[in-house]
Amino acid sequence: MPCDACATAAGDPTGAEFLTTKSRLLRLLAPLLAAALVAACSTRAPLPAAPPAATPAPAPAPTGPLTGQPAPNKSRWVPVAWSELPGFDADALHEAWNAWLRSCERPAPAFVPLCGDVRRLSIASGEEQRAWMVERLQPYRVESLEGTSDGLLTGYFEPFLEAARQPGNGFDVPLYRPPADLTTRRPWYTRQQIDTLPEARAQLAGRAIAWVRDPVAALVLHIQGSGRLAVREADGSTRLVRVAFAGTNDQPYKSVGRWLLDQGLVRDATWPGISAWTQANPQRVQEMLWANPRYVFFREEPLDALDAAFGPRGAQGVPLTPGRSIAVDRLSIPYGTPVWLASSGPTAQLSRLVLAQDTGSAIVGAVRADYFTGWGEQAGDVAGRLKQNLRLWALWPK
Incomplete structure (x- = not known):
């Protein structure tokens, strides 16, 4: 997911508390989601720490240019032995x-x-x-250009919302396709202008994909850049679809959590803290939302049983895998690179193989990654709490 998909990680929480899914609705969707939920559940809970590798591995390869692709220009790769990778075995x-x-x-x-x-x-x-990896790949410890190997891991996810094709009955917040003049007017209208100016609303007339209930949940969807909708169709049936990132108004992203802190309205800018504030101050929610001028437009994609087992397409152009896909700074680690990730903290203990398949506007630096946790409320809870130390090893062909 490009653009705002990973922006939450650095300065704004993920908003899992706003993304509740009714048990009645889940029963309707159970046959379609069964395979996906089985695959995803194994990745959403914090994982136990893996023991260090016990068997010595081959010596590091000689230092020199990487084959097949130029060396990254925002990180330093240091060849190491496989035994340095915690939990590899x-x-x-x-x-x-x-x-x-x-x-x-x-x-x-x-x-x-x-x-x-x-x-x-x-x-x-x-x-x-494992034996094939040792034979064909060389691990490189990823460091900053200054030689620092410690960094930051955060998480992101796909929100899962109830929606309707027509407004009404509480479904009053639109999710829009891009306006026809988006490419000719840069930047486009701000979030506040979209909500208030007749000329902006006129450009979006007839372009709503669906309508959701909660404006804050819609903001979370905008921040994550993609999501799943259980859409109530005109005939009363419910259909599962994905809304994928299709563009922005080209306005700067501003954290609503930072706005609340700067206004002195909260001390806790996590989503639980933001949720508590919005419930206590419903008359100021719109003001909070307008503090972020960035607005995201979507496209609708079908979501069959096979697609439902994977996330949206990342910046590499392939679907993301819960617990095994990360967003990186592509100037530090090229897309498609297998990466060994090690991170420990109160949310998760992780020592595992992941693939660099995405990026994000807040994912900048050599040792920096956003970890795709899956979709729905549980995944959002893990992603919202994940902010801990990180070490990375790029695995490159010999």
């Missing part, structure tokens, strides 16, 4: 292989020769997959 690699197969749909040039083996090894044992 304990990760469930088959979970990451699904993400790797997706990356092979649009591989970076350096990884094209490996994708045949990646597909062949999708049914191999973890030991076989």
Whole structure:
């Protein structure tokens, strides 16, 4: 997910508390979501720490230019032994292989020769997959240009909202397709102008994809850049669709949490703190929303049972895998690169193989990643709390 999809991570929480899904609705959607929820649930809860690798691995490769692609210009890669990667002998690699197969749909040039083996090894044992990685890849510790290897891990997710095709009965907040003149007027109207100016509303007439209940939940959807809707159709049926990022008004992103802090209205700018403030001050919610002038437009995508097991397409152009896809600074780590991620904190203990498949406006720097947690309320809760230390190792072809 491009643009605002990862912006929350650096300065604004994710808003999971606003994204509740009715049990009645879930029962209607159960057959479609069953496969997806089984796949996702294993990644949403905090994971136990993996033990360090016990078996010494091959010596580091010689220092020098990386094959197949120029060296990144915002990070330094230091070749290391496999034994430096915490938990390498304990990760469930088959979970990451699904993400790797997706990356092979649009591989970076350096990884094209490996994708045949990646597909062949999708049914191999973890030991076989591990041995192949040691044989064909060289781990590089990712550092800043100043030599710092410690960084920051945050999380992002897909909100899941109830919606309706027509406004009314509490569904009063529109989600819009891009206006026809979006490319000719830059920047486009601000969020406040979209809500108040007749000329802006006229440009958006007839362009609503659907309507949701909660303006704050809609803001969270804008920040994340993509989401799932359970849409009530005109005939009374309910259909699951995805709304994907299709553009912005080109206005700057401003954190509503920062606005509340600067106004002295809250001390806790996490979403629980913001939620408590909005419930106590409903008359000022609109003012808070207008503090962020950035507005996101969407496109509707169908969501069948297979698509539902994966997230939206990231900046690499492939669907994201819950718990195995990360957003990175592409000037530090190229898209499609397998990465070893190690992070410990109160929210999650992570030592695992992930794929660099996305980016975001707030994901800047050498050792910086946003971890895709999945979709819905549980994923939003994990993503909203995830802010902890990070170390990364890029795995590059020998």
